[in-house]
Amino acid sequence: MTQPLSIAIIGAGLSGLCLALALHQEQIPCVIYETRAEPLDIGGAIMLSPNALRILDQLGVYERLQPLGYNFDHLYFRTETDQLLDTFEFGGKDKFGYSGMRVYRFELIKVLLAMLSEVGIAPQYGKKFSHVVSEDESSVTWAFDDGSSSSASLLVGADGIHSRVRSYLHPDVSPTFTKMVGVSASVPTSQLGVGKDYTLPVTIMNRKHGAFIAAPQRKDGSEMFIGKQCPFTEDLDRAGWDRVLNDKQWCIDFLRKGQEDYPPIVASAVSRLEMDKINLWPFYVIPKLASWMSSKGRVVILGDAAHAIPPTAGQGVNQAFEDVYTFSRVMARFQRSLKGVASMVLRRWQEKRQLRVDGVLALNATINKRRLPSALEDPMAAEGFDLGWLYNIEYEEFVEEITGSA
Numbered sequence: 005m006t007q008p009l010s011i012a013i014i015g016a017g018l019s020g021l022c023l024a025l026a027l028h029q030e031q032i033p034c035v036i037y038e039t040r041a042e043p044l045d046i047g048g049a050i051m052l053s054p055n056a057l058r059i060l061d062q063l064g065v066y067e068r069l070q071p072l073g074y075n076f077d078h079l080y081f082r083t084e085t086d087q088l089l090d091t092f093e094f095g096g097k098d099k100f101g102y103s104g105m106r107v108y109r110f111e112l113i114k115v116l117l118a119m120l121s122e123v124g125i126a127p128q129y130g131k132k133f134s135h136v137v138s139e140d141e142s143s144v145t146w147a148f149d150d151g152s153s154s155s156a157s158l159l160v161g162a163d164g165i166h167s168r169v170r171s172y173l174h175p176d177v178s179p180t181f182t183k184m185v186g187v188s189a190s191v192p193t194s195q196l197g198v199g200k201d202y203t204l205p206v207t208i209m210n211r212k213h214g215a216f217i218a219a220p221q222r223k224d225g226s227e228m229f230i231g232k233q234c235p236f237t238e239d240l241d242r243a244g245w246d247r248v249l250n251d252k253q254w255c256i257d258f259l260r261k262g263q264e265d266y267p268p269i270v271a272s273a274v275s276r277l278e279m280d281k282i283n284l285w286p287f288y289v290i291p292k293l294a295s296w297m298s299s300k301g302r303v304v305i306l307g308d309a310a311h312a313i314p315p316t317a318g319q320g321v322n323q324a325f326e327d328v329y330t331f332s333r334v335m336a337r338f339q340r341s342l343k344g345v346a347s348m349v350l351r352r353w354q355e356k357r358q359l360r361v362d363g364v365l366a367l368n369a370t371i372n373k374r375r376l377p378s379a380l381e382d383p384m385a386a387e388g389f390d391l392g393w394l395y396n397i398e399y400e401e402f403v404e405e406i407t408g409s410a
Protein backbone atom coordinates (compact mmCIF):
# COMPACT_ATOMS: atom_id res chain seq x y z
CA MET A 5 0.00 0.00 0.00
CA THR A 6 1.27 3.47 -0.73
CA GLN A 7 0.13 6.51 1.17
CA PRO A 8 1.40 10.04 1.58
CA LEU A 9 3.66 10.30 4.58
CA SER A 10 2.92 12.95 7.20
CA ILE A 11 5.19 13.40 10.17
CA ALA A 12 4.42 15.16 13.45
CA ILE A 13 7.38 16.32 15.52
CA ILE A 14 7.12 16.86 19.26
CA GLY A 15 9.63 19.49 20.41
CA ALA A 16 10.99 22.58 18.67
CA GLY A 17 14.50 22.29 20.12
CA LEU A 18 17.55 21.85 17.90
CA SER A 19 16.58 18.28 16.88
CA GLY A 20 12.96 19.09 16.10
CA LEU A 21 13.66 22.24 14.08
CA CYS A 22 16.49 20.64 12.13
CA LEU A 23 14.34 17.58 11.44
CA ALA A 24 11.55 19.75 10.03
CA LEU A 25 14.02 21.39 7.65
CA ALA A 26 15.54 18.07 6.60
CA LEU A 27 12.09 16.54 5.97
CA HIS A 28 11.05 19.59 3.98
CA GLN A 29 14.11 19.11 1.76
CA GLU A 30 12.87 15.59 1.10
CA GLN A 31 9.37 16.93 0.30
CA ILE A 32 7.91 15.15 3.31
CA PRO A 33 5.19 17.21 5.00
CA CYS A 34 5.58 17.77 8.72
CA VAL A 35 4.21 19.78 11.65
CA ILE A 36 6.06 20.72 14.86
CA TYR A 37 4.51 21.06 18.30
CA GLU A 38 6.30 22.77 21.18
CA THR A 39 5.17 22.98 24.79
CA ARG A 40 6.75 26.37 25.43
CA ALA A 41 4.96 29.57 24.53
CA GLU A 42 7.85 30.78 22.36
CA PRO A 43 11.38 29.76 21.32
CA LEU A 44 13.50 29.40 24.42
CA ASP A 45 16.77 31.26 24.82
CA ILE A 46 18.59 29.38 27.58
CA GLY A 47 21.75 31.31 26.72
CA GLY A 48 25.16 29.89 26.00
CA ALA A 49 26.91 28.55 22.96
CA ILE A 50 27.23 25.04 21.57
CA MET A 51 30.16 23.46 19.78
CA LEU A 52 29.55 22.00 16.35
CA SER A 53 31.98 19.47 14.90
CA PRO A 54 32.50 18.58 11.20
CA ASN A 55 30.06 15.62 11.26
CA ALA A 56 27.22 18.02 12.17
CA LEU A 57 28.49 20.96 10.10
CA ARG A 58 28.43 18.73 7.00
CA ILE A 59 24.72 18.16 7.65
CA LEU A 60 24.03 21.83 8.26
CA ASP A 61 25.87 22.60 5.01
CA GLN A 62 23.71 20.11 3.14
CA LEU A 63 20.60 21.81 4.55
CA GLY A 64 21.80 25.31 3.61
CA VAL A 65 22.16 26.31 7.27
CA TYR A 66 25.95 26.47 7.39
CA GLU A 67 26.36 29.47 5.11
CA ARG A 68 24.03 31.51 7.34
CA LEU A 69 25.72 30.28 10.52
CA GLN A 70 29.32 30.76 9.45
CA PRO A 71 29.25 34.59 9.86
CA LEU A 72 27.99 34.11 13.43
CA GLY A 73 30.31 31.41 14.80
CA TYR A 74 33.84 31.28 16.19
CA ASN A 75 36.03 28.78 14.33
CA PHE A 76 38.67 26.62 15.98
CA ASP A 77 40.33 23.27 15.30
CA HIS A 78 41.62 22.02 18.66
CA LEU A 79 40.60 21.79 22.29
CA TYR A 80 43.57 22.08 24.63
CA PHE A 81 43.95 20.49 28.05
CA ARG A 82 46.38 21.93 30.58
CA THR A 83 47.55 20.91 34.02
CA GLU A 84 46.94 22.90 37.19
CA THR A 85 50.46 24.30 36.75
CA ASP A 86 49.54 25.41 33.22
CA GLN A 87 51.53 22.77 31.30
CA LEU A 88 49.98 21.54 28.06
CA LEU A 89 48.69 18.05 28.85
CA ASP A 90 46.72 16.99 25.83
CA THR A 91 45.16 18.18 22.59
CA PHE A 92 41.86 17.05 21.12
CA GLU A 93 40.90 17.73 17.50
CA PHE A 94 37.48 19.29 17.07
CA GLY A 95 37.74 20.17 13.39
CA GLY A 96 40.11 20.99 10.55
CA LYS A 97 39.32 22.11 7.03
CA ASP A 98 41.92 19.92 5.30
CA LYS A 99 41.40 16.82 7.38
CA PHE A 100 37.66 16.91 8.05
CA GLY A 101 36.26 19.51 5.64
CA TYR A 102 35.25 22.00 8.37
CA SER A 103 36.75 23.79 11.32
CA GLY A 104 34.87 23.34 14.58
CA MET A 105 32.47 26.14 15.45
CA ARG A 106 31.17 27.68 18.65
CA VAL A 107 27.92 29.48 18.09
CA TYR A 108 25.17 30.73 20.35
CA ARG A 109 22.45 28.12 20.62
CA PHE A 110 19.81 30.78 20.10
CA GLU A 111 21.51 32.09 16.93
CA LEU A 112 21.24 28.60 15.47
CA ILE A 113 17.61 28.32 16.57
CA LYS A 114 16.87 31.68 14.94
CA VAL A 115 18.51 30.60 11.66
CA LEU A 116 16.51 27.34 11.64
CA LEU A 117 13.25 29.17 12.41
CA ALA A 118 13.90 31.73 9.67
CA MET A 119 14.59 29.01 7.12
CA LEU A 120 11.47 27.11 8.16
CA SER A 121 9.39 30.27 7.97
CA GLU A 122 10.65 30.88 4.41
CA VAL A 123 9.19 27.50 3.39
CA GLY A 124 5.94 28.03 5.28
CA ILE A 125 6.63 25.87 8.36
CA ALA A 126 5.85 27.45 11.74
CA PRO A 127 6.09 25.47 14.99
CA GLN A 128 2.87 25.43 16.98
CA TYR A 129 3.80 26.80 20.41
CA GLY A 130 1.94 26.14 23.64
CA LYS A 131 1.10 22.56 22.58
CA LYS A 132 2.25 20.05 25.16
CA PHE A 133 2.22 16.42 24.06
CA SER A 134 0.43 14.31 26.66
CA HIS A 135 0.15 10.68 25.52
CA VAL A 136 -0.36 8.36 22.58
CA VAL A 137 -4.04 7.45 22.21
CA SER A 138 -3.76 4.73 19.59
CA GLU A 139 -1.44 3.35 16.96
CA ASP A 140 -2.09 0.95 14.07
CA GLU A 141 -0.29 -0.18 10.94
CA SER A 142 -0.79 3.12 9.14
CA SER A 143 -1.21 5.93 11.65
CA VAL A 144 -0.83 7.17 15.20
CA THR A 145 -3.16 9.39 17.24
CA TRP A 146 -2.04 11.32 20.30
CA ALA A 147 -3.40 13.84 22.79
CA PHE A 148 -2.14 17.18 24.05
CA ASP A 149 -2.43 18.47 27.59
CA ASP A 150 -5.08 20.98 26.44
CA GLY A 151 -7.41 18.08 25.62
CA SER A 152 -7.06 18.28 21.82
CA SER A 153 -5.73 15.39 19.74
CA SER A 154 -4.17 14.86 16.34
CA SER A 155 -3.03 12.09 13.98
CA ALA A 156 -0.20 11.50 11.51
CA SER A 157 1.46 8.57 9.83
CA LEU A 158 4.49 8.97 12.13
CA LEU A 159 5.07 10.73 15.44
CA VAL A 160 8.65 11.72 16.24
CA GLY A 161 9.60 12.55 19.81
CA ALA A 162 12.34 15.21 19.68
CA ASP A 163 11.35 16.32 23.16
CA GLY A 164 14.68 16.14 24.95
CA ILE A 165 16.15 14.21 27.86
CA HIS A 166 12.92 14.31 29.92
CA SER A 167 10.91 13.08 26.89
CA ARG A 168 7.26 12.21 27.38
CA VAL A 169 7.11 10.47 24.02
CA ARG A 170 9.84 8.14 25.29
CA SER A 171 7.68 7.16 28.24
CA TYR A 172 5.16 5.69 25.76
CA LEU A 173 7.95 3.38 24.52
CA HIS A 174 9.72 2.89 27.86
CA PRO A 175 7.44 3.71 30.79
CA ASP A 176 10.07 2.60 33.32
CA VAL A 177 12.96 4.69 32.02
CA SER A 178 13.71 8.00 33.63
CA PRO A 179 16.86 10.12 33.39
CA THR A 180 19.50 9.62 36.08
CA PHE A 181 21.39 12.55 37.54
CA THR A 182 25.15 11.98 37.14
CA LYS A 183 25.85 14.03 40.29
CA MET A 184 27.82 16.49 38.18
CA VAL A 185 26.87 20.02 37.28
CA GLY A 186 28.45 22.61 35.06
CA VAL A 187 28.21 26.29 35.99
CA SER A 188 29.19 28.78 33.33
CA ALA A 189 29.37 32.49 32.60
CA SER A 190 30.54 34.72 29.79
CA VAL A 191 33.08 37.49 30.22
CA PRO A 192 35.02 39.79 27.87
CA THR A 193 38.03 37.91 26.49
CA SER A 194 40.27 40.84 27.43
CA GLN A 195 39.48 40.11 31.11
CA LEU A 196 41.56 36.90 30.99
CA GLY A 197 44.71 38.85 30.25
CA VAL A 198 46.23 36.16 28.03
CA GLY A 199 48.27 36.77 24.91
CA LYS A 200 47.35 35.61 21.41
CA ASP A 201 49.60 32.55 21.76
CA TYR A 202 47.71 31.07 24.70
CA THR A 203 46.01 27.84 23.61
CA LEU A 204 42.21 28.26 23.47
CA PRO A 205 39.63 26.77 23.97
CA VAL A 206 41.27 25.33 27.07
CA THR A 207 40.29 22.95 29.84
CA ILE A 208 42.46 23.34 32.93
CA MET A 209 42.48 20.19 35.01
CA ASN A 210 42.49 20.34 38.80
CA ARG A 211 42.37 17.40 41.20
CA LYS A 212 40.67 19.29 44.01
CA HIS A 213 38.23 21.60 42.29
CA GLY A 214 37.45 19.98 38.92
CA ALA A 215 38.02 21.14 35.35
CA PHE A 216 37.87 24.83 34.45
CA ILE A 217 37.00 25.62 30.84
CA ALA A 218 37.58 28.81 28.84
CA ALA A 219 36.30 28.94 25.25
CA PRO A 220 36.09 31.97 22.96
CA GLN A 221 32.78 32.84 21.36
CA ARG A 222 31.32 35.34 18.90
CA LYS A 223 32.82 35.46 15.42
CA ASP A 224 35.83 37.49 16.55
CA GLY A 225 36.35 35.60 19.84
CA SER A 226 35.79 38.80 21.82
CA GLU A 227 33.71 37.02 24.42
CA MET A 228 34.85 34.09 26.56
CA PHE A 229 32.70 31.27 27.88
CA ILE A 230 34.05 30.19 31.25
CA GLY A 231 32.77 27.19 33.15
CA LYS A 232 33.54 24.70 35.85
CA GLN A 233 32.31 21.15 36.32
CA CYS A 234 32.05 19.75 39.76
CA PRO A 235 30.31 17.05 41.82
CA PHE A 236 26.88 17.99 43.16
CA THR A 237 25.34 15.32 45.36
CA GLU A 238 21.70 16.37 45.51
CA ASP A 239 19.28 15.54 42.68
CA LEU A 240 16.62 18.24 42.24
CA ASP A 241 13.43 18.70 40.27
CA ARG A 242 13.05 21.46 37.69
CA ALA A 243 11.99 24.02 40.30
CA GLY A 244 14.96 23.05 42.46
CA TRP A 245 17.43 23.55 39.59
CA ASP A 246 15.81 26.90 38.82
CA ARG A 247 16.36 27.89 42.47
CA VAL A 248 20.07 26.98 42.23
CA LEU A 249 20.41 28.88 38.93
CA ASN A 250 18.65 31.90 40.41
CA ASP A 251 20.95 31.84 43.42
CA LYS A 252 23.54 33.76 41.42
CA GLN A 253 25.78 34.30 44.41
CA TRP A 254 26.03 30.51 44.85
CA CYS A 255 26.95 30.18 41.16
CA ILE A 256 29.57 32.94 41.44
CA ASP A 257 31.06 31.42 44.60
CA PHE A 258 31.15 28.05 42.83
CA LEU A 259 33.03 29.53 39.87
CA ARG A 260 35.48 31.36 42.15
CA LYS A 261 36.10 28.56 44.61
CA GLY A 262 39.70 27.36 44.60
CA GLN A 263 40.81 29.94 42.04
CA GLU A 264 44.17 30.18 43.81
CA ASP A 265 44.85 26.52 42.96
CA TYR A 266 44.64 27.14 39.19
CA PRO A 267 46.94 29.16 36.91
CA PRO A 268 46.36 32.96 37.17
CA ILE A 269 44.13 32.99 34.06
CA VAL A 270 41.33 31.51 36.22
CA ALA A 271 41.44 34.23 38.88
CA SER A 272 41.33 36.84 36.11
CA ALA A 273 38.46 35.06 34.39
CA VAL A 274 36.27 35.02 37.52
CA SER A 275 37.27 38.48 38.79
CA ARG A 276 34.20 40.24 37.33
CA LEU A 277 31.05 38.22 36.70
CA GLU A 278 27.70 39.56 35.58
CA MET A 279 24.70 37.89 37.17
CA ASP A 280 22.67 37.72 33.95
CA LYS A 281 25.46 35.89 32.12
CA ILE A 282 25.47 32.86 34.39
CA ASN A 283 24.13 29.43 33.43
CA LEU A 284 23.75 26.03 35.07
CA TRP A 285 23.74 22.57 33.44
CA PRO A 286 23.01 19.52 35.61
CA PHE A 287 24.19 16.44 33.68
CA TYR A 288 21.60 13.68 33.25
CA VAL A 289 21.89 10.43 31.34
CA ILE A 290 19.49 7.71 30.28
CA PRO A 291 20.34 4.02 29.96
CA LYS A 292 20.95 2.52 26.54
CA LEU A 293 17.48 1.86 25.13
CA ALA A 294 16.54 -1.43 23.48
CA SER A 295 14.36 0.41 21.02
CA TRP A 296 13.86 3.95 19.71
CA MET A 297 10.47 3.06 18.22
CA SER A 298 7.17 1.46 19.05
CA SER A 299 6.45 -2.10 17.98
CA LYS A 300 4.17 -0.89 15.16
CA GLY A 301 6.86 1.56 14.10
CA ARG A 302 4.64 4.67 14.15
CA VAL A 303 6.32 6.37 17.11
CA VAL A 304 10.04 7.16 17.00
CA ILE A 305 12.35 9.09 19.32
CA LEU A 306 15.62 10.80 18.46
CA GLY A 307 18.11 13.34 19.80
CA ASP A 308 18.41 13.64 23.59
CA ALA A 309 15.12 11.75 23.98
CA ALA A 310 16.87 8.62 22.62
CA HIS A 311 20.40 9.01 23.97
CA ALA A 312 21.56 11.77 26.26
CA ILE A 313 25.31 11.97 25.83
CA PRO A 314 27.52 13.45 28.58
CA PRO A 315 29.39 16.54 27.41
CA THR A 316 32.97 15.14 27.47
CA ALA A 317 33.55 14.94 23.68
CA GLY A 318 31.10 17.78 22.90
CA GLN A 319 28.88 15.47 20.83
CA GLY A 320 25.37 15.88 22.35
CA VAL A 321 23.85 18.08 19.74
CA ASN A 322 26.15 16.82 16.99
CA GLN A 323 24.82 13.28 17.42
CA ALA A 324 21.26 14.63 17.52
CA PHE A 325 21.84 16.19 14.09
CA GLU A 326 23.17 12.87 12.81
CA ASP A 327 19.93 11.20 13.97
CA VAL A 328 17.80 13.82 12.31
CA TYR A 329 19.56 13.89 8.96
CA THR A 330 19.90 10.13 8.51
CA PHE A 331 16.29 9.65 9.64
CA SER A 332 15.04 12.11 7.02
CA ARG A 333 17.12 10.46 4.27
CA VAL A 334 15.84 7.01 5.23
CA MET A 335 12.25 8.29 5.32
CA ALA A 336 12.69 9.87 1.90
CA ARG A 337 13.57 6.51 0.42
CA PHE A 338 10.52 4.90 1.94
CA GLN A 339 7.89 7.55 1.80
CA ARG A 340 6.08 5.68 -0.91
CA SER A 341 5.98 2.40 0.97
CA LEU A 342 5.96 3.14 4.64
CA LYS A 343 3.88 0.17 5.65
CA GLY A 344 5.71 -2.92 6.90
CA VAL A 345 9.13 -2.35 5.45
CA ALA A 346 9.58 0.96 7.23
CA SER A 347 9.66 -0.49 10.73
CA MET A 348 12.32 -2.98 9.60
CA VAL A 349 14.33 -0.18 8.00
CA LEU A 350 13.86 2.07 11.02
CA ARG A 351 15.18 -0.70 13.24
CA ARG A 352 18.28 -0.94 11.07
CA TRP A 353 18.60 2.85 11.22
CA GLN A 354 18.46 2.70 15.02
CA GLU A 355 21.08 -0.08 15.17
CA LYS A 356 23.50 1.87 13.03
CA ARG A 357 22.86 5.11 14.87
CA GLN A 358 23.33 3.34 18.21
CA LEU A 359 26.74 2.07 17.02
CA ARG A 360 27.79 5.69 16.43
CA VAL A 361 26.45 6.75 19.82
CA ASP A 362 28.28 3.82 21.46
CA GLY A 363 31.45 4.98 19.71
CA VAL A 364 31.01 8.46 21.21
CA LEU A 365 30.38 7.01 24.68
CA ALA A 366 33.57 4.93 24.38
CA LEU A 367 35.43 8.05 23.26
CA ASN A 368 34.05 9.91 26.30
CA ALA A 369 35.33 7.12 28.56
CA THR A 370 38.81 7.25 26.98
CA ILE A 371 38.96 11.01 27.33
CA ASN A 372 37.83 10.85 30.97
CA LYS A 373 40.52 8.26 31.71
CA ARG A 374 43.13 10.54 30.25
CA ARG A 375 41.94 13.36 32.47
CA LEU A 376 42.33 11.34 35.69
CA PRO A 377 44.84 12.50 38.32
CA SER A 378 47.10 9.59 37.30
CA ALA A 379 47.28 11.02 33.78
CA LEU A 380 48.25 14.36 35.27
CA GLU A 381 51.35 12.64 36.62
CA ASP A 382 52.45 11.57 33.18
CA PRO A 383 51.25 13.97 30.51
CA MET A 384 53.47 12.41 27.88
CA ALA A 385 51.54 9.14 28.12
CA ALA A 386 48.73 10.70 26.09
CA GLU A 387 48.54 9.54 22.49
CA GLY A 388 46.68 11.30 19.72
CA PHE A 389 43.07 10.33 19.00
CA ASP A 390 42.08 9.23 15.53
CA LEU A 391 38.75 10.98 15.01
CA GLY A 392 38.27 10.40 11.28
CA TRP A 393 35.54 7.81 12.04
CA LEU A 394 33.58 10.50 13.90
CA TYR A 395 34.06 13.58 11.76
CA ASN A 396 34.41 12.13 8.25
CA ILE A 397 31.19 10.13 8.12
CA GLU A 398 29.78 9.56 4.61
CA TYR A 399 26.05 9.99 5.09
CA GLU A 400 24.97 8.63 1.72
CA GLU A 401 26.90 5.42 2.35
CA PHE A 402 25.42 5.23 5.84
CA VAL A 403 21.88 5.51 4.45
CA GLU A 404 22.63 3.13 1.59
CA GLU A 405 23.74 0.48 4.07
CA ILE A 406 20.37 0.80 5.81
CA THR A 407 18.05 0.97 2.86
CA GLY A 408 20.08 -0.77 0.16
CA SER A 409 18.80 -4.29 0.63
CA ALA A 410 15.36 -3.45 2.06
Ligand SMILES: Cc1cc2nc3c(=O)[nH]c(=O)nc-3n(C[C@H](O)[C@H](O)[C@H](O)COP(=O)(O)OP(=O)(O)OC[C@H]3O[C@@H](n4cnc5c(N)ncnc54)[C@H](O)[C@@H]3O)c2cc1C
Binds near residue numbers: 014040164307318
Ligand atom coordinates in the same frame (compact mmCIF):
# COMPACT_ATOMS: atom_id res chain seq x y z
C1 LIG B 1 23.50 24.40 29.28
C2 LIG B 1 23.70 23.36 28.19
C3 LIG B 1 24.84 23.44 27.38
C4 LIG B 1 25.06 22.49 26.38
N1 LIG B 1 26.16 22.59 25.57
C5 LIG B 1 26.37 21.70 24.57
C6 LIG B 1 27.48 21.79 23.67
O1 LIG B 1 28.31 22.70 23.79
N2 LIG B 1 27.61 20.87 22.68
C7 LIG B 1 26.71 19.86 22.52
O2 LIG B 1 26.87 19.04 21.60
N3 LIG B 1 25.65 19.72 23.35
C8 LIG B 1 25.45 20.62 24.36
N4 LIG B 1 24.39 20.48 25.19
C9 LIG B 1 23.48 19.37 24.96
C10 LIG B 1 22.55 19.77 23.83
O3 LIG B 1 21.95 21.00 24.20
C11 LIG B 1 21.50 18.71 23.60
O4 LIG B 1 22.15 17.54 23.17
C12 LIG B 1 20.52 19.19 22.54
O5 LIG B 1 19.90 20.38 22.94
C13 LIG B 1 19.46 18.14 22.32
O6 LIG B 1 18.50 18.68 21.47
P1 LIG B 1 17.03 18.10 21.45
O7 LIG B 1 16.31 18.94 20.46
O8 LIG B 1 17.08 16.61 21.25
O9 LIG B 1 16.45 18.35 22.92
P2 LIG B 1 16.13 19.75 23.61
O10 LIG B 1 17.08 20.80 23.20
O11 LIG B 1 15.97 19.44 25.05
O12 LIG B 1 14.71 20.15 23.01
C14 LIG B 1 13.51 19.48 23.35
C15 LIG B 1 12.33 20.39 23.06
O13 LIG B 1 11.14 19.64 23.29
C16 LIG B 1 10.23 20.46 24.02
N5 LIG B 1 9.34 19.57 24.78
C17 LIG B 1 9.64 18.82 25.86
N6 LIG B 1 8.57 18.12 26.26
C18 LIG B 1 7.55 18.44 25.42
C19 LIG B 1 6.19 18.01 25.32
N7 LIG B 1 5.65 17.14 26.19
N8 LIG B 1 5.43 18.51 24.31
C20 LIG B 1 5.95 19.41 23.42
N9 LIG B 1 7.24 19.83 23.47
C21 LIG B 1 8.04 19.34 24.45
C22 LIG B 1 11.14 21.29 24.92
O14 LIG B 1 10.50 22.45 25.43
C23 LIG B 1 12.29 21.61 23.98
O15 LIG B 1 12.05 22.78 23.21
C24 LIG B 1 24.14 21.41 26.20
C25 LIG B 1 23.01 21.33 27.03
C26 LIG B 1 22.78 22.30 28.02
C27 LIG B 1 21.54 22.18 28.89
